[in-house]
Amino acid sequence: MKEHLTLLEAFNETPNPVTGHGKREVSVLTAAFREIEDTLASDIYGTGKVIEEFEAKxxxxxxxxxxxxxxxxTMAQQIALRIWCDRQQxxxxxYHPLCHLEIHEQDGLKELHHIEPILLADKDRLIRLEDVVNLEQDISCLLLELPQREIGGQLPEYAELEAISSYCHKKGIKLHLDGARLLESLPYYGRTAAEVCGLFDSVYISVYKGIGGIAGAVLAGxxxxxxESKIWKRRHGGDLVSLYPYILTADYYFGLREQRMGQYYEEAKELAAYFNACPRVSTLPEVPVTNMFHVHFSLPQEQLEPLLITVYEETGIGLISSLRESGSGTCFNEVTIGDRYAALPKxxxxxxxxLLQEGLSR
Amino acid sequence: MKEHLTLLEAFNETPNPVTGHGKREVSVLTAAFREIEDTLASDIYGTGKVIEEFEAKxxxxxxxxxxxxxxxxTMAQQIALRIWCDRQQxxxxxYHPLCHLEIHEQDGLKELHHIEPILLADKDRLIRLEDVVNLEQDISCLLLELPQREIGGQLPEYAELEAISSYCHKKGIKLHLDGARLLESLPYYGRTAAEVCGLFDSVYISVYKGIGGIAGAVLAGxxxxxxESKIWKRRHGGDLVSLYPYILTADYYFGLREQRMGQYYEEAKELAAYFNACPRVSTLPEVPVTNMFHVHFSLPQEQLEPLLITVYEETGIGLISSLRESGSGTCFNEVTIGDRYAALPKxxxxxxxxLLQEGLSR
Incomplete structure (x- = not known):
């Protein structure tokens, strides 16, 4: 008897979960290391072939x-901003009010670096050129996040990005890219990573979002x-004697998935269309611009969850793993497309x- | 023709290097993961079975x-000191002038936490009770390192440690243990880790020194x-989505080596005696109190290196891997005993x- 399952438990029990690459488990590591020689030497405090070659790549x-x-x-971006602030004294x-540094880092930027952030734009929309032009105080650095995760992974049009970049350049404002999901943004822009990064003075990408490594980040500039960032990395306690477990897995999954971002993007559009065809359901953005989007339900979580669990149990398809309240009687969740989608029985x-459509029509 | 090898190259080419557990290479990881299920779930941002069970242990x-x-x-200790400073405002x-925080961390404690350290004792000796008693300024916290690595891994007598602890307790000074090599100190003291840690308010141990994991540290208190330390861990950028590559290897090698510390200690004493029997060679301490010591040579590095390389090539035994100048015409190196020593052809x-004795007698 499958009674009183939580949504997450029901999702995890389905043979066909829709989102992500796969489970966060040890096999992510072992699959990558199966192809690596046991005699490969560890990196040592930021030096050695393993780290230097990946950094060069x-x-x-x-x-x-x-x-x-x-x-x-978290470490990479605080450090980038600190360096730009120090240079400009x-x-x-x-940055955006829903920037990772503002809502997920326990105020590390303020507590460790004493840097004051100005929150640009409203929570529910992207930063625009006019927000930057209308800034009333001087800043050392503007951080833009591509895509803006907390509002469903939205992207500014490329022309606006270029305009912001050239305005900042003219004004002596350093432009930093929170590109945690930069690779995931490239198919929409139809540009290479290098082209997009050319608009920025410093760039961070994550190696465990779309790439699907274990953990880690790359800062470039x-x-x-x-x-200078290596000095701060040491100060933060991030200059580990060995980072190879993260580097080698990052490299392995980068090779595997770099070229799949376009596919994930197409699949995200397909999945969003399925959701949008249901009553009381809408996605943000309506048409995704990356491999992610938010799905909003205009009914209470406690009403939706039993319906979703029934759908999962009857079809073996796990649509979403959790829900968050988003106001009275509504809820939402973030959806991210990875390797799993292509393998689904359509x-x-x-x-x-x-079934979901039927349940929501009642 | 083996010409112009560096000391390190010659050491690495020997079939029987004397120091350490083994090469820092990928096999350290794969050996540990061979015993771990592929389906074991990753820790997630400091939560989950993998991290919670190891922390509890x-x-x-x-x-x-x-x-x-x-x-x-680096991260763990800065954070411990920050918390104690905040509590006492x-x-x-x-700490000691050769404390890790003073010489190996690019001044992270000062640059990130704005904490002022008072350097206690001379560089070449341990901190004594009288140093603490004679402090002219108030402090929030005293850090003691057991053993004091940079002077050959020396240890205070246990009675002195107890006296310092009770003095600090009386004066409201928090006592923090840099126990990077704490386990390695226990055979000399004949105490359990818990007994020694009982003298301290907070304790850090490394999982990749004597234990021989890949990287990582444990803070306890x-x-x-x-x-509170978890909040600072997030701020520092250390609250990684997945730390299991370090945790699972730490756990594996802890199980393997925890009981070997007494053996390493005995072997260190044996090896130090071999060095001390050579002319122009002395160890610090003369009789080691842990698995480590320094070996000092009263001849110039450029004269000693060719002699050592000849010894390595003729015997296949690699005694030490590098040398540092320690004044005019003298040099030294740190020696650490690990798994390799027991397997040596005696x-x-x-x-x-x-051969070394012969060469040094000429």
Missing amino acids: MAKVLGKEAAVFFPSG LKRVA DKEVME ERLKEAFR | MAKVLGKEAAVFFPSG LKRVA DKEVME ERLKEAFR
Whole structure:
């Protein structure tokens, strides 16, 4: 008897979950290391073949002079902003109100670096050129996140990005890219990573979002800035004697998935269309621009969950793993497309949406 | 023709290197993961079975209420000192002039936490009770390193440690243990880790020194302090989505080596005696108190290296891997005993020292 399952438990029990690459489990590591020689030497405190080669490869991909591997994006981005603030002797930056640094890092930027952020734009929309032009205080650095994760992975049009970049350049404002999901944005822009990064002075990408590694981040920019970032990496406690478990897996999954971002993007559009065909359901953006989107339900979580669980149990398709309240009587969740989607039995997926549509019509 | 080899190259080419556990290479990881199920779930941002069970185990070993796994000791120790300083509203601590925080961390404690350290004792000796008693300024926290690595791994007598601890307790000074090599100190003290840690308010141990994991650290103390340390861990960028590559290897090698520390200690004493029997050679301490010591040579590096390389080539025994200048015409190196020593062909080792003795007598 499958009674009183939570949504997450029911999702995890389905043979065909729709989102993500797969389970976050040890096999992610062992699959990558199966192809690596046991005698390969560890990196040592940021030096050695393993780390230097991956950093050089990422610098090339991102079109920058140099790149540095970090254990986390939290560390990499605080450090990038700190360096720009120190250079301009002005500890003020600007970013979106739902920026990772503002809502997920326990205020590390403020507590460790004493940098004051100005929150640009409203929570529910992207930063526009006029927001930057209308800034009333000087800033050292503007951080843009591509795509803006917390509002469903929205992207500005490329022309607006170029306009912001050239305005910042003219005003002496450094432009930093939170590109946690940069690779996932490229199919929409139809540009290379290096082209997009060319608009920015410094760039961070995550190696465990679309790429699907275990953990880690890459910061890229001018050589001098990257050398300085290594000093701060040591200060933060991020210059580990060995980072190879993260680097080698990042490299393995980068090779596997770099070329699949276009496919994930197409699949995200397909899946969003399925959701949008259901009553009381809408996605943000309506047509996704990356491999992610938010799905909003205009009914209460406690009403929706039993319906979803029934759908999962009857079809074996796990649509979403959790829900968050988003106001009175509504809820939503983030959906991210990875390797799993392509392997789904499509007839069952259609059946799952038929059942969901039916349940929501009652 | 083996010409112009560096000391390190010659050491690495020997079939029988004397120091350490083994090469820092990928096999360290794969050996540990061979025993781990592929379906084991990753830790997620500091939660989940993998991290919580290891933290609970370490808390028990160290006799503290709670423990937190950190990617590095650099991060763990800065955070411990920061918490003690915040509690006492006094950003001043004291530690040894050759403390890791003073010489290996690019001044992270000062640059990120604005904590002022007072350097206690001379560089070449341990901190004594009288140094603490004679402090002219108030401090929030005293850090003691057991053993004091940079002077050959020396240890204070246990009675002195107890006296310092009770003095600090009386004066309201928090006592923090840099126990990077704590386990390695236990055979000399004849105490459990929990007994020694009982003298301290907070404790850090490394999982990749004597234990021989890949990287990582454990901080232990009261529950409330450990909860606070998790907030700072997030701020530092150390709250990685997945730390299991370090945790699972730490656990594996802890199980393998925890009971071998006494053996390494005995072997260190044996090896130090071999060195001390050579002319112009002395060890610090003369009789090691842990698995490590320094070996000092009263001849110039450029004269010693060719001699060592000849010994390595003729016997297949690699005694030390590098040398550092320590004044005019003298040099030294740190020696650490690990798994390799027990497997050495002992006759060859004696032959190596016979040759070294002969060469140094000329």
